Amino acid sequence: MYERYCMRRIELIVAYDGTKYCGWQVQNNGITIEEVLNRELSKLLKEEIKVIGASRTDSGVHSRGNIAVFDTETRIPPEKISYALNEHLPEDIVVQQSREVLPDFHPRKCLSRKTYEYRIWNRRFRNPLNRLYSYFVYTPLDVEAMQEAAAYLVGEHDFASFCSAGSQVTTTVRTLYEVSVTKEDDLITIRLQGNGFLYNMVRIIAGTLVKVGTHAYSPEDVKRILEAKDRQVSGPKAPAEGLTLMKIEIDESEPHYPNPAE
Amino acid sequence: MYERYCMRRIELIVAYDGTKYCGWQVQNNGITIEEVLNRELSKLLKEEIKVIGASRTDSGVHSRGNIAVFDTETRIPPEKISYALNEHLPEDIVVQQSREVLPDFHPRKCLSRKTYEYRIWNRRFRNPLNRLYSYFVYTPLDVEAMQEAAAYLVGEHDFASFCSAGSQVTTTVRTLYEVSVTKEDDLITIRLQGNGFLYNMVRIIAGTLVKVGTHAYSPEDVKRILEAKDRQVSGPKAPAEGLTLMKIEIDESEPHYPNPAE
Numbered sequence: 001m002y003e004r005y006c007m008r009r010i011e012l013i014v015a016y017d018g019t020k021y022c023g024w025q026v027q028n029n030g031i032t033i034e035e036v037l038n039r040e041l042s043k044l045l046k047e048e049i050k051v052i053g054a055s056r057t058d059s060g061v062h063s064r065g066n067i068a069v070f071d072t073e074t075r076i077p078p079e080k081i082s083y084a085l086n087e088h089l090p091e092d093i094v095v096q097q098s099r100e101v102l103p104d105f106h107p108r109k110c111l112s113r114k115t116y117e118y119r120i121w122n123r124r125f126r127n128p129l130n131r132l133y134s135y136f137v138y139t140p141l142d143v144e145a146m147q148e149a150a151a152y153l154v155g156e157h158d159f160a161s162f163c164s165a166g167s168q169v170t171t172t173v174r175t176l177y178e179v180s181v182t183k184e185d186d187l188i189t190i191r192l193q194g195n196g197f198l199y200n201m202v203r204i205i206a207g208t209l210v211k212v213g214t215h216a217y218s219p220e221d222v223k224r225i226l227e228a229k230d231r232q233v234s235g236p237k238a239p240a241e242g243l244t245l246m247k248i249e250i251d252e253s254e255p256h257y258p259n260p261a262e
Numbered sequence: 263m264y265e266r267y268c269m270r271r272i273e274l275i276v277a278y279d280g281t282k283y284c285g286w287q288v289q290n291n292g293i294t295i296e297e298v299l300n301r302e303l304s305k306l307l308k309e310e311i312k313v314i315g316a317s318r319t320d321s322g323v324h325s326r327g328n329i330a331v332f333d334t335e336t337r338i339p340p341e342k343i344s345y346a347l348n349e350h351l352p353e354d355i356v357v358q359q360s361r362e363v364l365p366d367f368h369p370r371k372c373l374s375r376k377t378y379e380y381r382i383w384n385r386r387f388r389n390p391l392n393r394l395y396s397y398f399v400y401t402p403l404d405v406e407a408m409q410e411a412a413a414y415l416v417g418e419h420d421f422a423s424f425c426s427a428g429s430q431v432t433t434t435v436r437t438l439y440e441v442s443v444t445k446e447d448d449l450i451t452i453r454l455q456g457n458g459f460l461y462n463m464v465r466i467i468a469g470t471l472v473k474v475g476t477h478a479y480s481p482e483d484v485k486r487i488l489e490a491k492d493r494q495v496s497g498p499k500a501p502a503e504g505l506t507l508m509k510i511e512i513d514e515s516e517p518h519y520p521n522p523a524e
Binding site: 092 | 277278279324326344348353354355356357358359387388389390391393395506
């Protein structure tokens with residue numbers, strides 16, 4: 001039988017509008033998502049709470065489904081924590097789900113599949129209704145060329161060309177399962193799904209695909225950029241407001257949830 | 263040949279995020295879209311400008327394509343006014359187009375077709391990324407029942423049941439060409455197209471359809487509500503944040519643009 005600890009690990013699915021935040025991780029020069037969660041959870045549960053985030057999103061980046069875990073001795077049922085916490089969170093941070101996970105589950109030290117969307121508003125004039133959630137590009141973009149370029153990125157590759165300096169990873173090899181470019185109305189969405197993403201990887205890919213869309217690069221250039229393994233040859237990092245972390249799916253092989261049936 | 267007057271009438275297509283505004287029309291208790299346009303146009307063109315709006319949207323209602331016209335002696339080419347004005351407007355108001363119209367064109371005294379969308383986020387938890395542009399409804403809504411109910415509203419009807427008190431119209435008969443209800447992800451969109459809309463009509467229709475979605479009303483009740491011609495029997499007015507005026511199409515029979523070919 002599953003043993004119920006006095007201390008339990010709780011997982012939160014966290015959605016946020018990143019506009020006003022200096023990203024996820026606690027830092028000195030502004031308020032962060034992690035900080036607000038720590039503060040409000042500590043107040044609610046009356047113990048000091050420190051969350052561990054799955055993805056340390058950058059300043060201004062949005063989320064529909066980041067994951068945070070924390071340990072608590074509370075007797076509030078795990079599923080109810082989301083409702084109680086949302087009562088106290090600002091309206092730009094909303095917990096979508098809370099549940100108990102295994103005590104040693106760590107959202108950054110497990111196999112997972114992350115999905116990001118990068119949105120571009122491609123029209124002569126800005127749209128005030130999506131200005132906070134998309135990158136405004138005035139120049140008409142060639143979506144077919146962007147799609148052709150995106151196809152080169154699918155699969156296992158060394159994405160060193162798409163990684164900002166300052167990252168401390170042991171390998172820059174990652175696998176992308178999907179890189180799609182779709183257009184609806186004047187909104188272009190680049191959707192990426194992969195087993196991991198390097199520092200600024202999605203935004204550098206987006207910036208590079210925009211260069212393809214303006215014909216500054218050819219689709220084949222993206223293949224060459226990938227092979228060069230050099231950040232100097234890829235496009236600029238696209239702005240934060242266009243980026244949303246959509247979801248994180250933990251690999252089924254990972255010990256994650258306590259199994260009440262055992 | 264078309265005679266170029268010293269004084270010309272200019273038409274603007276105006277998009278705005280209505281969140282921070284007390285609606286379109288100038289009033290005392292807060293800033294309005296009309297007021298900002300008058301102020302910035304007057305500064306830009308160095309003459310006193312008063313715009314006439316096609317639709318006096320309520321406090322908190324958004325727009326992708328409201329129409330405003332004004333008269334000016336400026337020598338700035340009509341098409342360039344949008345760019346010059348956008349430089350001075352706040353980021354939540356963006357002019358999408360400017361062009362010259364006939365001097366007697368009046369956007370409220372002409373035949374037109376207006377399209378509105380009312381958005382409902384229908385999920386257990388709020389979505390912080392669309393909180394400003396949709397109405398959050400926790401209860402799962404029956405979209406098929408809403409579609410069935412919406413069908414009763416299409417056509418020429420007396421919409422007295424869907425008109426707030428305080429309106430000073432001579433007739434409450436209007437024609438709706440389209441009332442559709444679609445769902446994508448957890449977002450339900452009610453789209454309405456008609457030759458005119460009464461005071462709060464879209465929001466009362468949306469509030470009534472939500473009642474159908476929760477099974478508080480049956481689809482057939484909407485037929486009875488319509489026939490009753492009584493605001494007391496329809497549903498509540500749905501909140502402003504869900505409503506966006508999408509576009510206004512001036513009827514082709516209306517004298518609208520100067521014809522440079524003549």
